[in-house]
Amino acid sequence: xxxxxxxxxxxxxxxxxxxxxxxxxxxxxxxxxxxxxxxxxxxxxxxxxxxxxxxxxxxxxxxxxxxxxxxxxxxxxxxxxxxxxxxxxxxxxxxxxxxxxxxxxxxxxxxxxxxxxxxxxxxxxxxxxxxxxxxxxxxxxxxxxxxxxxxxxxxxxxxxxxxxxxxxxxxxxxxxxxxxxxxxxxxxxxxxxxxxxxxxxxxxxxxxxxxxxxxxxxxxxxxxxxxxxxxxxxxxxxxxxxxxxxxxxxxxxxxxxxxxxxxxxxxxxxxxxxxxxxxxxxxxxxxxxxxxxxxxxxx
Amino acid sequence: xxxxxxxxxxxxxxxxxxxxxxxxxxxxxxxxxxxxxxxxxxxxxxxxxxxxxxxxxxxxxxxxxxxxxxxxxxxxxxxxxxxxxxxxxxxxxxxxxxxxxxxxxxxxxxxxxxxxxxxxxxxxxxxxxxxxxxxxxxxxxxxxxxxxxxxxxxxxxxxxxxxxxxxxxxxxxxxxxxxxxxxxxxxxxxxxxxxxxxxxxxxxxxxxxxxxxxxxxxxxxxxxxxxxxxxxxxxxxxxxxxxxxxxxxxxxxxxxxxxxxxxxxxxxxxxxxxxxxxxxxxxxxxxxxxxxxxxxxxxxxxxxxxxxxxxxxxxxxxxxxxxxxxxxxxxxxxxxxxxxxxxxxxxxxxxxxxxxxxxxxxxxxxxxx
Numbered sequence: 001x002x003x004x005x006x007x008x009x010x011x012x013x014x015x016x017x018x019x020x021x022x023x024x025x026x027x028x029x030x031x032x033x034x035x036x037x038x039x040x041x042x043x044x045x046x047x048x049x050x051x052x053x054x055x056x057x058x059x060x061x062x063x064x065x066x067x068x069x070x071x072x073x074x075x076x077x078x079x080x081x082x083x084x085x086x087x088x089x090x091x092x093x094x095x096x097x098x099x100x101x102x103x104x105x106x107x108x109x110x111x112x113x114x115x116x117x118x119x120x121x122x123x124x125x126x127x128x129x130x131x132x133x134x135x136x137x138x139x140x141x142x143x144x145x146x147x148x149x150x151x152x153x154x155x156x157x158x159x160x161x162x163x164x165x166x167x168x169x170x171x172x173x174x175x176x177x178x179x180x181x182x183x184x185x186x187x188x189x190x191x192x193x194x195x196x197x198x199x200x201x202x203x204x205x206x207x208x209x210x211x212x213x214x215x216x217x218x219x220x221x222x223x224x225x226x227x228x229x230x231x232x233x234x235x236x237x238x239x240x241x242x243x244x245x246x247x248x249x250x251x252x253x254x255x256x257x258x259x260x261x262x263x264x265x266x267x268x269x270x271x272x273x274x275x276x277x278x279x280x281x282x283x284x285x286x287x288x289x290x291x292x293x294x295x296x297x298x299x
Numbered sequence: 300x301x302x303x304x305x306x307x308x309x310x311x312x313x314x315x316x317x318x319x320x321x322x323x324x325x326x327x328x329x330x331x332x333x334x335x336x337x338x339x340x341x342x343x344x345x346x347x348x349x350x351x352x353x354x355x356x357x358x359x360x361x362x363x364x365x366x367x368x369x370x371x372x373x374x375x376x377x378x379x380x381x382x383x384x385x386x387x388x389x390x391x392x393x394x395x396x397x398x399x400x401x402x403x404x405x406x407x408x409x410x411x412x413x414x415x416x417x418x419x420x421x422x423x424x425x426x427x428x429x430x431x432x433x434x435x436x437x438x439x440x441x442x443x444x445x446x447x448x449x450x451x452x453x454x455x456x457x458x459x460x461x462x463x464x465x466x467x468x469x470x471x472x473x474x475x476x477x478x479x480x481x482x483x484x485x486x487x488x489x490x491x492x493x494x495x496x497x498x499x500x501x502x503x504x505x506x507x508x509x510x511x512x513x514x515x516x517x518x519x520x521x522x523x524x525x526x527x528x529x530x531x532x533x534x535x536x537x538x539x540x541x542x543x544x545x546x547x548x549x550x551x552x553x554x555x556x557x558x559x560x561x562x563x564x565x566x567x568x569x570x571x572x573x574x575x576x577x578x579x580x581x582x583x584x585x586x587x588x589x590x591x592x593x594x595x596x597x598x599x600x601x602x603x604x605x606x607x608x609x610x611x612x613x614x615x616x617x618x619x620x621x622x623x624x625x626x627x628x629x630x631x632x633x634x635x636x637x638x639x640x641x642x643x644x645x646x647x648x649x650x651x652x653x654x655x656x657x658x659x660x661x662x663x664x665x666x667x668x
Binding site for chain 1: 348350369370371374375376377379381383384385386387396397400401430441444445448
């Protein structure tokens, strides 16, 4: 009944474990994290700054390829995030508020991008939009080029990051429940007013959390974009693709400089994520407390 | 503005929750939909509100058929069991919401909201958030929020279900007072018979998606239409009897079923049925006697009384509640006596006394077949 009960119980149990067991567990976790995460992270910056700070910024700003890659990523990622936000809110609302035929299938379809390898996803779009693909001839008739152009980058990135916003929103919407929306309907609000004034304020932290995760993943996307972009420097090379190209071309200083920028963006995302996470948890908590409180009184 | 739901049927998947239900709330009345959980009362209320749609049947406000109108167009006030206040809005903004979506001018909104807040004596809380309020305060805010846009009808879904007993009783009286002031036709769902009897003008008793009885509270209490209603209203002795030639017998004691006019007619029906079937042998059945319809005597009056031992006496309250066991039948009986009567009898725990029924009810349906 009490949601805190199990965690309290759990804490008590770990506290009862002998001292050396706790030391061993925390110690091994720290060692593992140091080797796998912290050391590589520092070494990226160490490599990038090897020739001094001035050389570092010169590499970044004077290199046309690097600059173009940064700009392209900062354009592709927001476009994908925007598409996924719109799709995510609609899909999450449908899945959490309605019971309809095909609901289960929709739920499974949303998870496909998590299961499918990004490279395979890229190949799917090549098959779809390529010259001999399903839409290819028709697109050529219209004079539209999708593959190896900006639209392909957005489509591929959107596909691989599709589940983030939806999966984050469904539990939040389910925890909040439909009652406030019903109340708004009965007070005469239109669907748009309900969404703007009731649903959105209730889910805003969950939505922001989903957007941050989606954005982090979108900026780092490699596999699917690699296949559909044709990796043309200064045209379709996003940051991860450009890093790879630098690296293959033995320009390791440029590769690490650009990698450090991508890493920096990831760390910023992480900090934002931690900040938002607290807000999400507190909304979920207040909702669940409100519910259990009233239920226990009514029983 | 009267409300009527006519011949409503509703199923969720395979489960049929409303079977051809017809309910009417006359203009200006406060009607209780009373029934155990799972009887379909909340579903019926949601259909009347437009939050759910019926599979068949129609909903009418006065003479308008509004079955096809959306909840938005129906201009109703709906109060939820768990308040459903907008958590991210202040009390003031909650109450103002219905007015803002209707584009009332700002000065009129302020006027209307503060007038309503004063009415429930919560005007100091206008700038608080719902999480800072107690349950009773929340429900009063929810009530004036639904009243603010001047709805044609009020629908309340277990409005006091989540509150504790004391606040519940206060809010009941308050709701009645409120209704007498505004005279908005109201329909409220409850599973608490005391609440229904205390507050409402009319009572609809529901069971398994059907209307079991509709009537004034006094009529429902005095003339329950079925065993189910009798049982559900509670506080009743269910006594097993033998039915023999139109008489209900417990041992040698005859239950006075024919003394009440309604039970009398019921009994005639039952007799008629029996003679139609050409049977006159004994049958088992039950009679229902309320605790205040029993009397206690120290002397046995022949055949008409039941010897029983006093197990427990509760003198706290306006009546003295006595629990007895008729050991001969292994039957537990509750009797309510007036304090005066109790004084005269000077009863003690462990004594054997004689129970005398003044009135009993029997229901026909169960014996037909």
